[in-house]
Amino acid sequence: MDDGEATAAAMEVEAEASPCAGLYAPMTSDSPSPNPYGSVASRRLGLKNSIQTNFGDDYVFQIASCQEISKLAVSLSTNALKFYSPETGQYMGECKGHEGTIHEISFSVPSSPQVICSCSSDGTVRAWDTRNFKQISALRGSASQEMFTFSFGGSSGNLLAAGSNAQVLLWDWRNSKQVACLEESHMDDVTQVKFAPNQQSKLISAAVDGLACVFDTDGDIDEDNHLLSVMNAETSVAKVGFFGNTYQKLWCLTHIETLSIWDWNDGSRELNLEDARSLATDKWNLDHVDYFVDCHYSLPDDRLWLIGGTSAGTLGYFPVRNDPAGAICSAEAILEGGHTGVVRTVYPAAGTHGNLGQNRGIFGWTGGEDGRLCCWRSDEIAEIRKSWISSSLVSKLQKKTKSRHQPY
Template sequence: MLLGLMASASYFIYLVTSQENSTLAVSLSTNALKFYCPATGQYLGECTGHSGTIHEISFAAPSSPQVICSCSSDGTIRAWDTRSYKQISLLRTSQELFSLSFGGSSGNLLAAGSNSQVLLWDWRNSKWLASLEESHMDDVTQVKFAPHQHSKLISAAVDGLICVFDTDGDMNEDNHLLSVMNVETSVAKVGFFGNTYQKLWCLSHIETLSTWDWNDGSRELNIEDARSLATDRWNLDHVDYFVDCHYSLPDDKLWVIGGTTAGTIGYFPIRTGLEGAIGSVEAILEGGHIDVVRTIYPAASTYLGQNRGIFGWTGGEDGRLCCWHSDEIAEINKSWISSSLVSRVQRKNKSRHQPY
């Protein structure tokens, strides 16, 4: 049985879990945020206020685990208290905002990507700090602070450039731009991987995949026909798009996650030491979605308690939010789609995950 979470005209754009894994937050095409219990799908509350598309959401620093921030095409970054679902702060700009990230050596910086600019604030007091205007020539689609080098900030844009900044001290591009990498096509998503997160994966808007060492700016892998290679690595329909990449630190392993227009997605391993090396699919998520999957949030392998055995969560253009359980936990036999719990028969094939 499927119970639609949203009206047919709305769909999911972005999802993330809180640091203590007690709350699943999703942004919707209705410009609202909604919150659910990760294990059960129970609806918890919602936040409204944006007048344009919410491009990215992120829980704030560990010192404020109850705060989530959202950036939007309406030119604002809004902070919300997930206990009361009320807006608690507002940063307003004159530009569309595509991405945001928390970091800095003191954990006080909030970065955002806008129309050819990288913007920086002290998020503790909402003080504007800098506007980096010379490094990019088009929309900045991604900003991310490095996990193990908190002062380092990565930005990526439609102009095909990935820039590395040092955010310590008074910010200016003359002294703080460390390096530039040229992907040579519009950048959609980037993320860190490697045992010290010294490497960067990059997905482009034309579905190419590349990997980089961002410390020295060298490109290690460039796969221009990534969708075709992934399609050859499973026996299902053609891989039509990539949703994201996922890196497991305990396994030191990177996957690219591809999907079909019918809603099936697969995890394909990337062997970065070999040119064009997309391995055979290692996990298939099928039966939950009937349209394009827009966002995926893989569960951490350390999840315990009520979240034990969860493989991850997905949201799609079909208006469905799905929770997937790992077949490796035999006693776990409940998954959920949207707001309804459904039973699932355990399968012996550990490479397939279904919400039924």
């Protein structure tokens, strides 16, 4: 297979089996343990397999998958999308065409599970057919615009929103017609746009200016009549996400690694953790938590986890409670031994409607600045105290480089 994509014969590496005092043990679910908060021993999650996506100085930005998790899509710093088998890591193909950094990818095109979309600094939102890896459409903003984020939604499900340089753009996906340009609500790059899962007409945008805006996208969209509320995180926003039984809550991670929790319906801030890294560091006995990768919400358990990482590549799942006195709890799952640098993306098997994690013992996948794509087994097969790492990993030349962990 070309470009070093083939996985060589696996080496067996003994996984760490020693418990960590004060940490939870992940249960048989493909989410971390739903047990009540307390102090019990835990085991680190084992590495199922790991592959090298490139042999150069490139790294992984984001992992995405379709509903049934039949393939993993990986965006790389080479401005390409590559596809792998979620179970074996086998290379399946790639999509090329972007001429700038890819900021977001998603299998979210209405009624088209085989289509993946991507947005880039080249000013485009592109759609690709993953059956033949060909581009099928491209939406463009103005000549100087970058596209940092996108989301599908609207009452009819046919709107595509994208965040650009201080603008939120909306298109009708069916005919590629731009229906709105919201340019008065933000003063800096829009890093996130998301339609609310249970109120598809509501759109939230967040930006480097620290603001998160709520829009109603029904009817003829304009800022004078459709801007419902504004929340101020007071610093540059990196990621936001919905959670709660009716998705009425919004978590917000910033570029200076703070975490806040909001009720986006009324715009009230319920929790503000400016020292989130220190709080997380105190909840395990490993290295200092240097950054946060993402948050993960489990609807069946109604639980939110903050995913923190170290510069050496270890990850921890820290439960979050809406209680300032004990907002971040002891790490329930630890992913260690797969990465050697900053982890950029975590894709949990529980984050989809598929049951691959339950049936195959897979907890999820991670990718990072070391160019590795790692698959982690769940604790339901914890009696198998082995990990497998492709021998192709040792082929990559190790270079001393400055950290590439950038704001966006």
